[in-house]
Amino acid sequence: MKMAELSAETGVAVATVKYYIREGLLPPGERTSVNQAQYGEAHVKRIRLIRALTEIAELPISEVRRVVEALDEGRSAPEALGAAQDALTSRYREGRGEERGDRLLAELVTRRGWQIMAESPTRTMAAEALAAVDEAGLLGIKEHLDDYAAAAENVARTDLETIEEFQEREDLVYGAAIGTVLRRPLLDALIMLAQQHETIRRGFAG
């Protein structure tokens, strides 16, 4: 298809498509004449990924580039998932985590028997979140940490199942990256709706 058709198909303005190409997020089309090029299904898919990453995950272009690079370098699905995790937790990249949070997390990881990376922004994020919970005196959350971890295991298992179902390699990598990003606000919203239900069910008058 031509640039105008690609724009119509994806609902993204021509100027924006050109910007994506200039930024190296989208491969250029196959040139058919001096000022015309052809675009294919891969371009449509890539644009949908970029839109999801910028609009839904609200990632800056620099982080979108990291995810896209993982795709272009043909890395494996777990690596693509890792790149998506990394982009989503970029603000923790420079953090060191807090000692108290680190200790609480290490205890939890041992209890659950989790095999995880020794260092990652995700780990820093978890340690900081635990330290904040501890500092706020939210004993309830600390006491129910294993309940939250068990729920997290169920979500992660389901995430991996949704990824495994992709048949083609390209779809699989796409699913790993975009699935992580799109599932997050979905689960957040479902939890809050379930809170509404649970509050009403319990007749919880506070």
Next chain:
Amino acid sequence: MKMAELSAETGVAVATVKYYIREGLLPPGERTSVNQAQYGEAHVKRIRLIRALTEIAELPISEVRRVVEALDEGRSAPEALGAAQDALTSRYREGRGEERGDRLLAELVTRRGWQIMAESPTRTMAAEALAAVDEAGLLGIKEHLDDYAAAAENVARTDLETIEEFQEREDLVYGAAIGTVLRRPLLDALIMLAQQHETIRRGFAG
């Protein structure tokens, strides 16, 4: 305690504490002389809440005010939880949700037997997230929607349990508001760590 002690106790600069009072987020201290006032434990607690809402939840001051107003107006715990939900989903307040997402959500709500508010920014957020998943062709997530909903129910049930354990009313309302805000990044991080574990456990080479 005096203003300087309140600042030392909370680690928040005097100028910032004064800003919170000016903005009506923090009640003024009890005046003991023309230019001195006394502050108590309630001030320490309130400052911790404001810091959590601004730094961890990254809410703008206008949204922090909504949560704080729910506290000051002495509303019930479910109302405080509702105010926290509302602040966290403020960007969906003006949204209308997408028709396709609305339909998918309505079906899910019926299947799960959820009693939820007919309209809320949270509902719009869920509908938009579902529409995005659908548009991205993530069939796996759509097919596993009930698995995610079941995990969401477990998290919400645990959330309510952590809130119920608060003995004093003020603590309970504080727990409802801050618990929702602090538990979110914690669960996000735990899910990503569980993804790392699950990926390694499955020897998932992609």
